[in-house]
Amino acid sequence: MKAPLSWLKDYVDIDISAEELQAKLFSCGFEVEELIEVGKDVSGVVVGEVIECEPIEGTHLHVCQVDCGDKGTFQICCGADNVKVGIKAPCALVGATVYATGKDHVTIEGVMTIKKGKLRGVESFGMLCSGVELGLNEDLYEGAGYCGLLLLPKESKNGCDVKPILGLDDYIFDIGVTANRPDCQSIFGIAREVAAVLDKKLKEPDYSYKTTQVKSDIIEISDIAPDICPRYIGHYVKDVKCAPSPRWLRKRLALCGLRSISNVVDITNFVLLELGQPMHAFDMRTLSDGKIVIRRALNNEKIVTLDGNEFELNGENLVICDGEKPCALAGIMGGLNSEIKDDTTEVLFEAAKFARDSVRKTARALGQHSDSSALFEKGVNEYTTERAMARALHLIDELKCGTVTSVHIDVKTEYSHTAEKQMTASISKINALLGIDVPSKDIVKILKNLAFGVKLDGDSLNLTVPGWREDIDGYPDIAEEIIRFYGYENINGTFLPSASITNGGFTDEQKAENKLIDCLASKGLYEISSYSFYSKKDLDMLHFPEDATERRAIRILNPISEDLSIMRTTLAPSMVNVIVRNLRRGNMSGKLFELSKVYLADKLPLTTFPDEQKRLSIGLWGKYDFFDIKGITEVVADCLNTKFEYEPCEKPFLHPGISAKILCDGTEVGYLGMIAPTVAEELALERAVYVAELDYEELKKHANAFKFTPLSKFPTVSRDLALTCDINITCAQIEKEIYAACKFVTEVKLFDVYIGEQVESGKKSMAFKITFTPNDEPIENKIDGFVKKILNNLKFKLDITLR
């Protein structure tokens, strides 16, 4: 919301600096996001009177003597065609800053500092300026659009700073207005707050106008859709003379960034800025049957808006129609067919309230946004709707651009709210909420400054809420109004003196997760956090077949881009993408993990809350191999105090010989393996990549609480066995049989595998360290018997012999 300081001064006597006002606004909840100094880039420019002016032969230049009052008289070369003795123009002295313009004298190409110069051998000590060089245009100052010198009023005092004369000393406040204060989306709305915060009187705009009696049946408003158009006011103005607007009006619009069009259109824009009520003007000639119908559009009905865009409409869109066709997209933009033209003579002014979400939905669906739709989406109040019409008609009068007739049609539907809201609040309750004691006289004063009707009756405040304050609902709102102006610095911290003691802390679930994260980080892995959404392409990347369950992903209806359009069903694509990114950035090796959710749909499209399941994803690349990642999954098993078993598996994106599913108590809980060469090639992976993914929800079920095992009094014993077996026998098979053969075996650890000349072909040698742990009695003398039993079992089950 942009508010020029000069405009605010129309309503409030502001006697502090722009910076001080900025701080005041901030304190009462209006953050000035940017304080724009209108003439920020212009400095050192004074009023100069040309007292001598001689042409420089053979050029278009003149050498002038310029009287700059107390600054001195300077010789300046000037190329402008309107330079002559006696004129007063802005004179940029040496060291001044002004805008540099292009060859066309119109395009601004930056800011320049004036230096002493020499043109055609003639010295020049400054520059006489055009309006453009000072950042002005014709709307902001008369004559500023001319590409020659900007002529200053004769009465300007030589040597004075030109900025106050040209309005370049103005400031524009770009204010962030919170969603609860649509009434402050206007200059006058901000002025109300300024008056309250400065404790000054507020001057209302002039709403008066005279009417001329005409026949009242000239226009008829009917068939109003009440739920989305609670209020509609139309007023007929005749004898319209379209012409350029006066300077003051054009300047106001220009300061707020709007282009002047013509008096009638400018009046609607001025009221929009001043009061925050969008208005519209229809050319009466184009309204067939003199009718205004406010209805939902028919399916496939079309409208061309003022900007020339054509839209196909449906029943969600509200349109303003005449007897036969849509003439405006309600609250968003007028139709080209009813546009005000230079020869328009009769106008119907519209001021209405359209429902917020109706305008929003239509503006979004059609992609058509305007200043008007932005205001309607935030919400307008009917108090202002009424005044906006009066204000526009006053301006018609003031600008003498038409005759305001007596034809005023005001449709209040059952959804209209105009009654002033009455409420009571208690001072003690307000203070109890704030936690401090604001004296009742301050409370009354603050509320009166905000235009509340206030009657104090003991502890009770009987309030009349100003018509524009639709946000005021209960006493907490009143408490907020009070503390906003009484000052938040008066809120002193207390530490719940009256509250009950509660027992806080991490839940068991979080403690378990923290333990797992700590455990993995301590083993050299980095934790990552990746987006919960990716795209179908990411599933394609890992070759998931069309019927894979991973493809049954939840889609976002309005994704930010196709790349982030489905909720992930597996963490693997995210992990692979992170690894690919690392490799591309020259990070050639690494170990990562992520504990995050996947989102699994029971039925698509979703009819109820989906299953949100935590998964643990692990990724290694570079100098690591399969057994490094397996070592990490074993760390996970240790952390949960459980054991994993591994069986070969097939996954579309893993090397079929170097991948395994992970089982825990016989239940599949995940997989690990090397990214298949086919996938690696497509991704141009320069290093081998290993990934694992574990179902954390399932794992939790198999976690065991840690319990201490008492130590035996007797020493543990270990034996190394080198075995020869068939090349296809797995380590897990052997381990299982060793454990099965003897209950004293507590650890079986493979320490060597040999395949080669020293063993028969088709066989391999595997060496294990076996640890035996005694319980109540020593076992040293029984070990030979145990080993024999183990060897017998291996021979019998797997045809394994001692090497």
Added chain:
Amino acid sequence: MQDKINEIEQSIDKAVQDVKSSKTLQEIKMKFLGKTGTISALMKNMRDVPADERPKMGKLLNALREWCENKFDELENRIKNLELKKKYADEKIDVTLPGKKPEDGAIHPNTLVKRELISIFAGMGFEVFEGPEIENDYYNFTALNTPSDHPARDMQDTFYITEDLLLRTQTSAGQVRVMENKKPPIKILSPGKVYRSDDDATHSPMFTQMEGLVVDKGITLCDLKGMLDEFAKKIFGENIKTRLRPSYFPFTEPSVEVDVSCFECGGKGCRLCKGTGWIEVLGAGIVNRRVLEGCGIDPDIYSGFAFGMGVERIAMLKYGINNMKLLFEGDVRFLKQFKA
């Protein structure tokens, strides 16, 4: 005999003159003192010495033996020292070569900050509750006093999954679930991922929020301020001050924006605080009566406050991270900096 002894002494002196290693020294020692050595031989010859001369001779020989032994001991010590010095010199390493660390691992800064925040508030009696990320319209908006035509819905561009289901835009959604099932006193903290359709240098479509809620009897705006003062001191430093200023959130009334004094410049104004001396860290307010009512809590008996902050924002401020994207990219050069 005396001559013989002198001769032996001289020959020992001569023999050990150039000895450099303890091995050679040992050989020489054996030659003189060993069982078959020169001195032992002389000792054996004592039998042949006349009895009256024996005591004298014995004395002389013992003296010789003692002299010898001392001589060799001394030499041995000297050579051992020399050898040790040489060994030390030979084995000397460049102690400035890099150490062999176990491989680094690190916890993500988001997790670090999340844990720190939870610990701070856990100490104040907050429990942790994590709700679902895919929420429905009721919990995310309606129950939080944001009906469908409310302009505040535009403050948060929402990702929808169906007309009713959406990716939660705030973890307050979960707080409603708690209030429906738990009677005051309530002190909960809800950390978690939230989603908004926003993607630029300072916004990410997914980020982490941490919201707190207190509902009890007699809770005031001063209590909110007091608790946030404590929080700010614990996370940013003992000298940190907080400042409340008016703001708007549909589920709180009054609503405030909470700034902390700039921990970089101490409030004088610097680049971090854009010259203002203050840094915006969270939004808060007194829980709107309608929200309490909707959860079956009588707002005339109970009141409460709520606050919410972005975990990434706190992490960025705390560690001086200059770009939010870094938190989600998984670049190991970024991650390894958090190993401590």
